[in-house]
Amino acid sequence: MTTNVWVEQEWHDYKLKWNPEDYGGVETLHVPSEHIWLPDIVLYNNADGNYEVTIMTKAILNHTGKVTWKPPAIYKSFCEIDVEYFPFDEQTCFMKFGSWTYDGYLVDLRHMAQTPGSDTIDMGIDLQDYYLSVEWDIMRVPAVRNEKFYSCCEEPYPDIIFNITLRRKTLFYTVNLIIPCVGISFLSVLVFYLPSDSGEKVSLCISILLSLTVFFLLLAEIIPPTSLTVPLLGKYLLFTMVLVTLSVVVTIAVLNVNFRSPVTHKMAPWVYRLFIKTLPKVLFIERPQQDDEAEAVVTASTPASENTCLDDSKFEFQKQRYSPAEYDIAGGLRYEGVPFEAAGLPPLPSPLMLPASPNEDDVCRDDLSPSIEGCLAHEIEKAITDARFIAQHVKNKDKFENVEEDWKYVAMVLDRLFLWIFSVACVMGTALIILQAPSLYDTTRPIDIQYSKIAKKKLMLMMMGPEEE
Template identity: 55%
Template sequence: MTKALLKYTGEVEWTPPAIYKSSCKIDVLYFPFDQQSCNMRFGSWTYNGFQVDLKHMNQKPGSNIVPVGINLSEFYLSVEWDIIRVPAIRNEEYYPCCKEPFSDIVFNLTMRRKTLFYTVNLIIPCVGITFLTVLVYYLPADSGEKVSLCSSILVSLTVFFLLLAEIIPPTSLAVPLLGKYILFTMIIVSLSICVTVGVLNIHFRGPSTHTMGPCMRKIFLHIMPKILFMRRPPYNPGDILYREDTDGDGYIDGDYSIDSCGDIKDGSKDCLNYDCSNFKSGLHDDEHRGRASVADADNVIPRQLTPEILSAFEGVRFIAQHIKDADKDNEIVEDWKYVSMVLDRFFLCVFTAACVLGTCGIIFQAPSLYDNTAPIDIQMTRITQYGISSPPTVAPRL
């Protein structure tokens, strides 16, 4: 049994003693920064507008809109939603069956999701894992852990994606904002795995399997390092040599005379201390007598050295040539390693920009981030965690 207050003007004030439940279509496009709007329509299908003219109690003359159409004085605050607007709108509809208008009142309930829980437990960890992808290109290739790091990040994102699938409502109408971001991150990590495999392939190349072309050498060894602010130390193994002397440690300049060892023309190659020093002194004596010079050193060697010493010098020449070839091969290997470092630096910049722009471009699409409307449920409710407080100054009712 319900009570209706009848006035002499013909107005009837009716407060329905019931709890109304209704379903509402949820748009998860901007989840977890979403804002939902639900409508509840009240009207009479039996009596037309001339017989029953529905109006809101707080409706002002000349206006069909009531800004606060629902009484929130006894509303319990939600831990997940903020109520932003609760307007009531009176409508008059004409149907093909009848000439009379039918009046109804539509109550709108606009709610905004509280994002603290999702920000702390989903968004911040996901953003942190995303930017771990950038560190893959800062990790040295010799460590052997670049691909392992990428795989670990991909597995972590898969776990986050499964967790997200359990939280959001199951719908195929739209992809949620957080789902887009996790998919974007998974694509970035998958691409980083492919790029890392290519960089490692370049890092471990050698002269026996690959040859670096002049165009590639110019781009990756001269042009790109300048653009990426990279500076390569000069590679010259003959700058400083270590030689064991009477003191136990000594360094000599690699530009000593080529006369002392015949055809050994690379100052970075050491020779036998005893024989070479004796031969050097003999050559210097000949030079003082004007009988030998640098040009005819090869002609002097056969006339002054025994076959055993010549055989030793042939061995020294072979060792020197072997070391020289090894230095050339090592220089090529170092060039390939430097190319991989340049690529790592380049993709470090590219993926950093992609992560920053992708994160900002996806997260900041949500319109609720730019809505500074204060929730009205906190202002109008009298129910707090300690009970019922003093009534508000304005308590509109239905």
């Protein structure tokens, strides 16, 4: 901690007394401090530079023997930093002053504002000429006088310890670190709102992970290196990085489910019940209904005027050759008891609607020739076989597409499920980590604003500015 101070010191030197009447009424003198005796008051917990005052200003001598010396000094003291709640942290640094060579019997070190019977001073540092810091607020500056006995000596060695409690100003870190980190962490939730077919889910997760890595490097440069504790912001970044890493793993698993097919995977019954029947209702997901027109059965009708010259007895051999489940003149061609039109195919012509021969009178005879009967049977058999193949192909294709759509729907349900899970985890994790800082609940007003004349003057100018305009 670097501190710019004026070290106010007063002591009595019996050798520097005089009678003002003997010297023309002179009561005070300004003399170079190098020419008089000075107490060797040094900073015990000095971290760098000189332990004592280096700028030798003049001292003020009073005829009573009182000597006043106020040299300016720049101290760099050691201060143990606790970064557990960074950037919402409070630090307490101390400055220990004492004589380096004189014991308590020779130099009785006391605070100028110390009252008899008390070794504690609530306001140990004068803050009237203090310039406000842009990074820290001063909360308390008490001073305590101590007397310490060392093993080498019987004499006490007094010292004065100034405890300076500082609270970090969080605006800079909130705007430049916390808000961007929170925004980036919530982007990881939107990964599950991105459709799986877009192909950008994993890319978005990796981009978010790289952004958090950059913020982690910035944090490592700002805070002092320590292995005693993890800072609050570091905990939040670690939590967010774990969350994004899990989102990458979950996204890959969801993509694997989305692109499954009946060729590679078979959907288990519990998966169907859980992710298609149960969870969509809980997650407020409504699956679009299939088009009823595509499933409607179209029944082909044959006009009676075209069937007058032929009756069912003429094609009794067809019924005997094909089972009722395969061929039905009255109901048309069927496959497994379902008309071919149900498979989305155009109605096939029935045997009664086959083209007539050039001589219609021959066709309408009571007795058909065996050659014509054999020709008709062959054509009908071939038509039925082809229709069966087409119907089975369409049916298999529909089943294949339905299973694929079921897997895609399961992936969509998983996305929505993890969207809610990660949203709750992100909100609760952010609140639980950030709200741990005690300084967020401390409403104590900094004392530097209350006691600093410079701060008060600046505040008055700011208040008078708009009125003057």
